[in-house]
Amino acid sequence: MGKMDRWPERATLNRRAFLIGTGATGLLLGYSAMRTGPHEAKALGAGSFEPTVWYTIAPDGKVTVVCGKAEMGQHVSSAMAQIVADELEADWRKVAVVFPTNDPKFNDPLLGAQITGGSWSVRMNFDPMSRAGAAGRVTLVKAGAEIMGVPEAECFAQNSQVIHGKSGKRIGYGPIVGSGKADRTWTPDELKAIKLKPASQYKLIGQSVPQLDVPAKTDGTAAFGIDAAVPDMLYGKPVVPPVRYGATVKSVDDSAARKVPGFVKVVVLDDKTATITGWLVVVARSYPAAKAAAEALKVEWDKGPNAAVSDETIIREAKRLQLDPSAGQFFVKAGDPGAAVAGAAKVVEAEYFTSINIHAALEPMNALAEQKDGHWHIYTGNQFATRTGGIAAAALGVDPKTVVVHQHYLGGGFGRRLDADMVIPAVLAAKDVGKPVKVIYAREDDMQMDFTRPLTYQKVRAGLDGDGRLVGLEHDVVCAWPTARWGIPEFLTPSVDKKGALDSFVVNGADFWYTVPNHQVRAVLNEVAQRATPSGQLRSVAPGWTFWAVESLIDELAAAAGKDPVDFRLALLDGAGANAVGAKRLANALRTAVGRSGYGALALPKGQGIGVACVSSQERATATWTACAAQVDVEPDSGAFKVNRLTIAMDVGTAVNPDGVRAQIEGSVLWGLSLALYEHATLEGGALQVANFDSYTPLRMSQVPDIDISIIANGEPPSGCGEPGVTVVAPAIANAIFRAAGARVRSLPITPETVKAAIKA
């Protein structure tokens, strides 16, 4: 089995390593030097470093895959290595993974940046990484045949060896690389022409090989950003303002802080990127000293323009915007929903809410910044190294090319580490004191300054015809727009009514696979929320709220039509037109979960019910077909309820590592449960009312229900599995509560109080 290096990015690679990479110019193969860090790169000379290098083979046969994706527990590093190694015919025991810096040469071949999110990684990199592996194999077979003096056509590769079938002669990849004969450049067309293996010949893909990052995560040796250290390093503790965004520092009294032993300096941050406002950093010789000095600091703030914003004002503004027909942009517009609903036999209207939620990754945000040799080095774990390096450069006012982001393991990502705020206090403090500074957020800083899942308000109006068929649906989604905040036009989507660009990451999922002849989805930006609570991408993003509304509504419609909610869904999943194939895959996932749950077949005691939901999270173009049947027990007097069992079915096409897929489903489903029942942040006076794990309370071991998971791998290309589970659980639970107690809850999180209120209603 391969092994993950403790300091992945610093692993030394042999100078005479066999390089392979894909880039704009195609795949490059040949001898070159792989830089092991910025200092080494300089020593080697600029000409010896080749772009976009996805793996190297050393003369000792070691295959080192460069994983351009952040490793945050989704085991993407193993998956990438498996994909490369399968086509390369590499011996898995000789495979290791390293992580690159933010050098653009390591950008995602499809996305053009180093970014990890959207459950995109395996789906989007499967083909390029397979071709990279295959190109290496073809080159090695040719070179191996030449060395052995046998015809290339009679040779094949297996287990890191080139074998001549007739004579039984063989030569290992290591010696071939050592000979210098493996040398070829591939054009994009040549790459495209490579015939990849059929699924039946996969050796590693589809196998639950042990994850490469696991051993180092059982003995304390895995290096996270917070563990980084350089000589002469000082420690920084942020001091954050009493509002989430918009404050300015009026005055600072550090007389008491100065008396704390180890105190170095207070730095008031002037962030030119406006990512953070009103922050200071206390720098000291140890973190406890920085913390003690921060507590002794007296700061006066001007709380700025958002100091009166609360959940209530955000909701009031959302409702006002929803009533304004000129607000927002259309994401979906098919047929004439207004007329269809107006002419419907039955109309169902409903409002759905989801609360503010925070990421609360267990490793608090942190970054170490060091200026050295004309470069700024940043040591941290990050999901968007490209942008993070750019933000650091902008905050410092330096050329982005001089900022090197050194990737580390992420102690939880969940979308939080797509943001770059943590590098700003580190670089500004380091610049100010002229020494390396490692800034670590206290848990309270981390929670209060989270880039949150926004509070969402959704209004739906749907019409049923006389036969109980869904003929029209109007769906409005009003919230802050997390992705628009980045200011990267490529991440926005043109609206269907040509009214400018919209943030599709607030409405994805609402363009579902049900066949509804008249259907519109409108995305409306809530500016009040956008200004007061800079929002972020929280695991599953939009499908985490759009499916809450859609899958609750579908159940409400089934009830209004007097139909069984499973039958009602299956009828809508007819696969007509643009919904071909996908709708049927979703129907199959639904049938699988429903069947395994005992739905309709079990005689449940009074107060119990099974509810269902099915989703095509994440985006329509990147759907993973997922269904959940939740069995709950509701106590009608108090509203107290218990989730007994969650039955999940997920069609992932191809499971590159089935156990890894299962682990992602296990985690994401419990995330879905945690968001549905236990996690709730509120905004009051412009401040997030959270502090630590006693006020924001993700699910613990005692709250884990029985979970039954079915993975459907039908040979279609792989799709993402880290997020869909988050989206499907809440509506399934709400629908189960309805079946158990006749109570309809429309707000997340669901609590005994909201259930009790719904029972009374």
Add this chain to the structure above:
Amino acid sequence: MVMLSVNGQARQVEVADDTPLLWVIREQLGMTGTKFGCGAGLCGACTIHLDGEAVRSCQTSVVDAAGKQVTTIEGLGAKEPHVLQTAWIAEQVPQCGYCQSGQIMQAAALLARNDNPTREEVVAHMDGNLCRCMTYARIQRAIMRAAGELRAQKGA
């Protein structure tokens, strides 16, 4: 100055008496396997052993550790992998991995006094250790596997 015994070695540190042991281990001793998660005794990421008992190092003053045996994740399997570490790999428990040193240290204290815990005992003992990646089912399975392994070793 405080004298400590960490993973069987005598260590001497120049810090204030009330410094949380967590930061002494991480910063002064340079052992980073013990993690900072909340600083308030609410997550368990910083769990170590003091004379074999699982404690939160963020809530323990360095001076209170003087004269006691401090064991960290680095010391747990120093000679050979602890049965829990082997079980953790067999069950492929870690996701991001950040909580796992604390989970293993917490579980090791349980197995040291009870090699046949019930599911309820495991849950009660582990409930203070947060896993944000929600690897709870695998943690439970790994503890049960390790307990079985321990019993087999003793029976042998």
